[in-house]
Amino acid sequence: LDLFQVLKTLQVQMQRLQDENKSIKEENKTLRAEKPKRKRRVDTQHELSVHEDTITIYARKYGMMMEMFPSSDLLNKKLPEAPTPFDSPDRYKTAATQDSAFLHELYRHFPESLHKIMESSYFSDMVLKCIPDAxxxxxxxxxxxxxxxxxxxxxxxxxxxxxxxxxxxxxxxxxxxxxxxxxxxxxxxxxxxxxxxxxxxxxxxxxxxxxxxxxxxxxxxxxxxxxxxxxxxxxxxxxxxxxxxxxxxxxxxxxxxxxxxxxxxxxxxxxxxxxxxxxxxxxxxxxxxxxxxxxxxxxxxxxxxxxxxxxxxxxxxxxxxxxxxxxxxxxxxxxxxxxxxx
DNA sequence: CTCGTCCGTCCCCTATGCAT
DNA sequence: ATGCATAGGGGACGGACGAG
Structure with a gap:
């Protein structure tokens, strides 16, 4: 009699756990399905992958010859109209001239063929990955x-x-x-x-x-x-x-x-x-x-x-x-x- | 042979989440 | 609140690889 009761509550609990497990599995499934979408890189690679080797080689050189710690914000910026020359002592006058000269140096370093994609995150991501790697x-x-x-x-x-x-x-x-x-x-x-x-x-x-x-x-x-x-x-x-x-x-x-x-x-x-x-x-x-x-x-x-x-x-x-x-x-x-x- | 690069593996640290 | 466990990220390291 008592046993019967216990069995019943156990069955109820069991059912509850099964339901719970099922919903978790469902959730996991959708999460798993969405996960690959985070790696957008596969998509962008089709567009810009032609530049990959060029970016890699210049980024490695850049990290050793120019800037060890480039600011990630500045890497996506456009070259100013009249930038402060990168090799001018004036570059250290103000924060603005430093940023300006940084961009001058950046655009001077990377070849013309890359300039049009240098505002993309594809470019900055790759540069930021290559430098520590090299x-x-x-x-x-x-x-x-x-x-x-x-x-x-x-x-x-x-x-x-x-x-x-x-x-x-x-x-x-x-x-x-x-x-x-x-x-x-x-x-x-x-x-x-x-x-x-x-x-x-x-x-x-x-x-x-x-x-x-x-x-x-x-x-x-x-x-x-x-x-x-x-x-x-x-x-x-x-x-x-x-x-x-x-x-x-x-x-x-x-x-x-x-x-x-x-x-x-x-x-x-x-x-x-x-x-x-x-x-x-x-x-x-x-x-x-x-x-x-x-x-x-x-x-x-x-x-x-x-x-x-x-x-x-x-x-x-x-x-x-x-x-x-x-x-x-x-x-x-x-x-x-x-x-x-x- | 000597290079630089790529890749797998390991370890450490941190953040996160769970349990107390 | 506090303590523990586990996953994830980042970096070091060793080996494989291809090129010269």
Missing amino acids: RANEIKKLRGVAGDIFNLPSKYFTSTSFERATIPEIQQLLGVSSAANQTYKTFPPILFPGLKEDASLKTVFGNWELLARVLKASLRGVTSLHHRSSGGGAHTNALKWSVHQITPGAIAWAAVIAIFLLSPDTEFSSSGLGKKSNINYKTLFYNYKKVLVSKWSTKRVTSIVANINSYVFEAAKGPSVDPSAEQDHASAINRALAALDM
Whole structure:
């Protein structure tokens, strides 16, 4: 009698569960059916896929030679009528000129054939995907030769999780006093010749050999660091991108990547913020490029650029400029740089 | 052989949702 | 409110691949 009651309630519950399950299944079915629609990419690929290879190659180059962290909003904008020249020091005057010059650089970099589709999200999506992808590859490549680049044991760099923060030589390069006190500077010693920090920034990027090694490995392949081009060989980035000289963005890129390789960070986040170190790589890049663009035509920077170009591209070796002959320019650089907040 | 690229896999982190 | 579990996203890494 009692049992009968229990059985009945169970049956009712069972029925309820079955109904519930059925409706959930229905819901799931419709959700599943709608899901592929999110991947609109299949559709747009038919229209714009002809440009895919071109965008990919120029986007990779762009991420290394021009802008590490392009703003996604600006990538879809139209080129202004009279843009601020990308290589003009005026570019850093106001937020408006920065945006304008950014677009000038963007449209200058990507070939004419792409200009008409550069306002599409297809373009910006692809650029934003390619840049971190290419960067991850470069980082991977560089980790293998980081020991040679920094003249330190390679085991410091081959494993991302190696405790680099505890190594005194690395602390010295980054200018942190100890493993406990990890405050990272915008312009760490590694950027200066002889690791001698210079608050006035007169000699910043003077440690050009290091930057040149980073750039050479990235542009000409890792083996180019040790022996001359072994004839033939696969196409390196420099060949694919037709790079014959470095740019302000490339030097800034190399500096940022070098600091990242030395840092305790295990991954290079697209946000530009180091998780362990709390280093803001985006800010570093911005400041480095700003200094380089602003000072590009000064004797001091042209000398650095000439040295790097010569090392990376094995151009005809001109006599390197004597740094001591530049004191007159130094004070001008000095004053201008003082305007930078750091 | 050496390149760069692509792809599968793993791990870590975060957000979300569920249960307490 | 709080704690736990699970899925999803992003990045690193290793291997495969094709080109020179």
